[in-house]
Amino acid sequence: MKIRKKAYDTALSSVSRLVEMEYLPQNQGLNDMHRRLMAGRREFEEAVTKTMDAVIRMSAMDLTLETSAVAIGQINASMGMAVDGISGSAESTAKVATEVSKAHENLTATIIEVSDESGKIMEDIRSCENELTSISGLSSSAMATAQEMKTDIGGLIDTIRDMTDAIAAINAISAQTNLLALNASIEAARAGEAGRGFSVVAEEIRSLAEEAKALTGRMGAFVANIQEASRKSSDSVDTTVSELVHINENIQNVWKITGQNRKGVDHIADSVSSLAAVSEEISSSMHELDNQMQHINEECLDLRGNMDLLAASSSSIADLVAPSKMIEKHLEESTQIMGNMAQDAFYMLDNQVLLNCLNSAVDAHRRWLDTLGEMVQTGTLKVLQTDCTKCGLGHFYYAFKPANAQLTALWKGLEGKHKTFHSYGTEVIDAIQSGRSGELQHIYRKAEECSKGLIADFQSIIRMIGVLSKDGIRVFEQEGYKIN
Numbered sequence: 241m242k243i244r245k246k247a248y249d250t251a252l253s254s255v256s257r258l259v260e261m262e263y264l265p266q267n268q269g270l271n272d273m274h275r276r277l278m279a280g281r282r283e284f285e286e287a288v289t290k291t292m293d294a295v296i297r298m299s300a301m302d303l304t305l306e307t308s309a310v311a312i313g314q315i316n317a318s319m320g321m322a323v324d325g326i327s328g329s330a331e332s333t334a335k336v337a338t339e340v341s342k343a344h345e346n347l348t349a350t351i352i353e354v355s356d357e358s359g360k361i362m363e364d365i366r367s368c369e370n371e372l373t374s375i376s377g378l379s380s381s382a383m384a385t386a387q388e389m390k391t392d393i394g395g396l397i398d399t400i401r402d403m404t405d406a407i408a409a410i411n412a413i414s415a416q417t418n419l420l421a422l423n424a425s426i427e428a429a430r431a432g433e434a435g436r437g438f439s440v441v442a443e444e445i446r447s448l449a450e451e452a453k454a455l456t457g458r459m460g461a462f463v464a465n466i467q468e469a470s471r472k473s474s475d476s477v478d479t480t481v482s483e484l485v486h487i488n489e490n491i492q493n494v495w496k497i498t499g500q501n502r503k504g505v506d507h508i509a510d511s512v513s514s515l516a517a518v519s520e521e522i523s524s525s526m527h528e529l530d531n532q533m534q535h536i537n538e539e540c541l542d543l544r545g546n547m548d549l550l551a552a553s554s555s556s557i558a559d560l561v562a563p564s565k566m567i568e569k570h571l572e573e574s575t576q577i578m579g580n581m582a583q584d585a586f587y588m589l590d591n592q593v594l595l596n597c598l599n600s601a602v603d604a605h606r607r608w609l610d611t612l613g614e615m616v617q618t619g620t621l622k623v624l625q626t627d628c629t630k631c632g633l634g635h636f637y638y639a640f641k642p643a644n645a646q647l648t649a650l651w652k653g654l655e656g657k658h659k660t661f662h663s664y665g666t667e668v669i670d671a672i673q674s675g676r677s678g679e680l681q682h683i684y685r686k687a688e689e690c691s692k693g694l695i696a697d698f699q700s701i702i703r704m705i706g707v708l709s710k711d712g713i714r715v716f717e718q719e720g721y722k723i724n
Contacts, residue, residue, distance in 0.1 A: 291571060299568055664686055665687075
């Protein structure tokens, strides 16, 4: 009987402390009770794990909902300003497009006029070139004729010079003949009657000599006049040839200038053609611009409708925050209740549950620091939990408190560092929002240094829990009761 009593007391103690026990046939009732309680504890641990996961996810979702609602509101406001600006710009652009279109019509008309005038100028230039060609030919012909005339006048002057010499010779002969006739008359007079006939002949010869002299005198005057006229004609021909040369040079210069003008007008015609092509492109672009402005106005109207829907969606998201926060609050209260229940032996969590939570907290902690680093590098805001009570560690930390004396000091020491760590997130957000980008790296370095201390504490706690588990000691039991 004493053996059975001892076995019963041992089983009853195991049930009261809910530790592993040997199932003896005589303690069937206690065996069943122990099985149910152990199964209930495992279910409780599973419920704790799932509840913790749910409250962490709810906190993250609440933060995302709040952040999204604010971001959507800001985006909607920015979009409203942008749409107003786009709409105003579209109206201004439409007005400018109308004015440009009118100016373009005037420009097109001017281009057509310039093109027509260019064609007329080209025709005039070609006519001028044809006339210059004719004038140049006539000028060359006149120069050749003048040169021939100058040669002929030169020959005439030479002939007149010969005539002058001949007249001079005749004058000399006439004078000599007159003298001889005079002498003959004197000699005939001396001869008397015998010389009378000879005297008559001598007189006739003298008369002929006088007439010849008079005639040559008149011929000399006539030849002198011809010579003077020939000289003047020669001078005039020289002047004419010189002027014709000058005229021909001027004609050539005018030809060159006309050729340059033709090239210039050709260039102008090409430019006008290019301008006409550009004008067509402008006309097409203006038409396309008008279509685009109409499309933009339609898109602005559609966008305003979408903005109304976005505002409604933002309001709906904001409306979801309140019930979501209530669910989060209920889950937090549930974790607090579970934390209190875990102090009882019947619901005391296994050491592995705490290890799992701490390992998850370490992973979440590193992801949080990575997100903070991205914010610092990019200068843009991201969803970041700054409330230390609502992160992965915070929910567990403030609900479940290990009772083992060896862990208590380390566990309590986490709170201050954990709060400081999350405060750096608030500092980074404030710095980004206020444009103090120069402070971001300094804040991140402090957060990184704080993170190293927290990770070291986490690892120390994890190592200590491992040691306690090997020794069969429960971390949630004040007396450090060993697990059998």
